[in-house]
Amino acid sequence: MICATVGLIIAGISWSHAAFSDQRNMVSYLRGPYNIDFFYRHNAAFRISAAIHFAHAKQHDILQLTPAICCRDMDVSTDVEYLHCLYNPPRTEPTMEYYGPYVAQSIFNLYRAIDWTHMHHEQTYDILSERSIPWHEKKQWTDRAVEYYLETFDIPRSPAPLDVTMRRAAIMMKPYFTLFRNYYPRSNNFFYAAHWWHPVIYEAMMLGGNDEEQESMVMQTDVIYFSQVLENRPLRMLLSREAMPRYSRLSPESANIFDNLHMLHGIAYDILAYEGWSLEQKKAEMERVIRAMSYQPGDRDLARKFIIPHPDMDPRVYYDWMQSGEGDMTRIMREMLDEMMPHMMQGGMDEQMRGRVFRQFAMKMRPGIEQGESEGSLHDALKKLMPDMQMSHEAMEPGVADAKMVEMMLEGWREKYGNLPDVAPISMDVDPMPPVLQDE
Template sequence: MNHKESTMRRRKFIFLLAIAILAVLVTDNGEVTALQQRNMVSYLRGPYNADFFYRHNEAFRVASAIHIAHGRQHDILELTPLSRHQETDGDTDAEYMRATLKPPRTEPTMELMGPYSAMSYFSLYRAIDWTHIHHEQTYDILSEKSIPWEEKKKWTDRAVRYYLDKFDIPRSPAPLDVTMRRAGVMMKPYTTLFRNYYPHSNNFFYAAHWWHPVIYEAMMVGGNGEKQDSMVRETDQTYFTQVLADRPQRMLLSRELMPRYSRLSPESANIFDNLHMLHGIAYDILTYEGWSAEEKKAELDRVIEAMSARPGDERLARKFPLPHPDIDPRNYMEWMKGTEGEMNRIMKEMMDEMMPMMMPQKMEPEMHEKIMAQFKMKLTPGLQEGELPGSLGEVMQAMMPEMKMMPESLQPGVAPTKMIDMMLRGWQEKYGGMADVEPLPMQQGPAIHQ
């Protein structure tokens, strides 16, 4: 082949490649999709890097199995019709349990396990993966024996600062009470779909979100020495022998399961709650079949931004109660298992705050009772006897056709601003003057009842 022929072939290849790329970027209606940001940030260097991996490798692998499941779930929902939810849910849960019982040896990214969804929703993956890095870094800090106990907070604060400052969409350090109201998802047409139609998969994640915080608490109770190793092992054992067999029926929050760590670093604790809630909202959106991929992306991006760090959020970081300040993370208590708890308290408050706007006329007591009965069923995983099909918002509209819905509630990527403002005012009235949760006196050393 002479030089001229070689040059022509290269030009032809480049031309065809450009056509192929353009074809990928053009949507069905002829619009060109915007390329999504794919830059990521590396670990913050410190004496603790990878210490959780080496010191608590079995626990590290449990986390990796959980993150495999998180990544897989996106593609399962995107590629599977809702009509097959029952069969898919059982198969998916079995797959997740196999990964849990034979966990991977390294941490997967979301794109590795959910490549199809990565093509449309990469901003979601960036938000998740960055916060998973924060998980690992903060586990590492507590694991590292060379960091004196009284200096754990200094190093954790450094990791929080890096997490918040070096990324464009970090999860907020404000409590979920605030960010859930900011997200404004309650009356969106997708809310509660995942927990109602994929209860086994949903409850696998509820169990996983029991495990993540109690591992922090096990290290907080164990201290730097050998007791930390036994505490983590025994807490892992509880997960395998009790929690996975009898899974929580709600998403448990950091303040409930890791009260000591929440006092040490409320910012970090809230970041994890906001990530775990983002998982659930994302799964609801991907379950919903009424929107296109572009519309789902618009809504995901809206929610991601609403639950991202904003100026002033750090001042709110300690505005939460501690309902169980002295828990032993090795014990799976009865109060952890049911639907009653902090997350659903927040949801109930939001519902109460929205109702005057949606139903300005007085509701009959009988109708209110029926509405709240359906509301409670919608917050419960699975479909209960007497529960109406569909999402929470769809059911409320069906029961009360006269209900005044904000038009934005039905639109993807649009915030129901009036509703959000009303809910935030409701939170401010109830909790704006709330005393900050007390810092943890680390100089006293770890103690089960500290």
């Protein structure tokens, strides 16, 4: 009965619940010959994107207003609603405030950061869609859109790789990390599937070129989304370098911006799912994370510091490696945990304990709660294993990070990848022909 009542409350939210509000300054989109071309040329795909963004918006209020005891029922009903929206998609692009009005009243900067980056999605889709822009000019128009995105707004997502920004954000030992994926696995995996779809659509256009093959590539990729991906959703967040390798070489800045947005979605959902803080405390933490993952001096110099693991992937194939829980996102998290360990366990730990720690880590990284997995967040699980684990009390508070731990992780990244050669640019001299479709 309680959970049913919560659903009615969420459905009937009014604007009178505001406790505090933010300045709502926004910036308009950049004008160009490509504006709204994705809408006209690939309308079915545009509407899929709109349905995904409906789900993103609504998830905020669901998590803030749903008691933890109701998470299972809410997760099931929410997934049904999201799928219904995908099969009956909106005709226009919703902003976050439309379907997440409660959180909009208190943490509007989160929505500003998301909507601004969704606008960048639209602009960059438009550029690739626009026939009047010759193939060899796509990069200069994309670079123009990236410049506008980064320089016209106060909190754009960073063009640095997620490997760097996640270390700056320092969220892994916060009391909320992993709650969304562990307790809302269906909804979480809906977004993992969405974060498969967004990058592979870029890749479909990169392989389709300017002419009619582009429509065919996009439509075939959409078919895979509905026929395979939604039925067997990824178990991790795919990164741009994995799911759109060619576009990542064309515009690594844009590719990293999208990774940083997609990770922000997950972090925001974790924070909102956590019941240990007030909404004002959640706002403080959200603002900290938004700033940490925003564009900072020197970030552009790092834009190409990543490896392309699957350079020849075809977006029309749903590969086994896409479905697995192992990939670049999990690698980044594992590295970060390894880098934090000397700080948290200054007395060291034996191999047996290390094995137990990383087994819990592996389970926490996967959606749902497995047999043998500790309840709660990753922090809760590790604290149960290692009661003497040392954490700065201040850094556990909302809006604060452990500066020493952040620097340790960044130094760890510099040691591993600081001398990594930049990923090579891609030639755009010739309008491409799609490859012959081959199964994995």
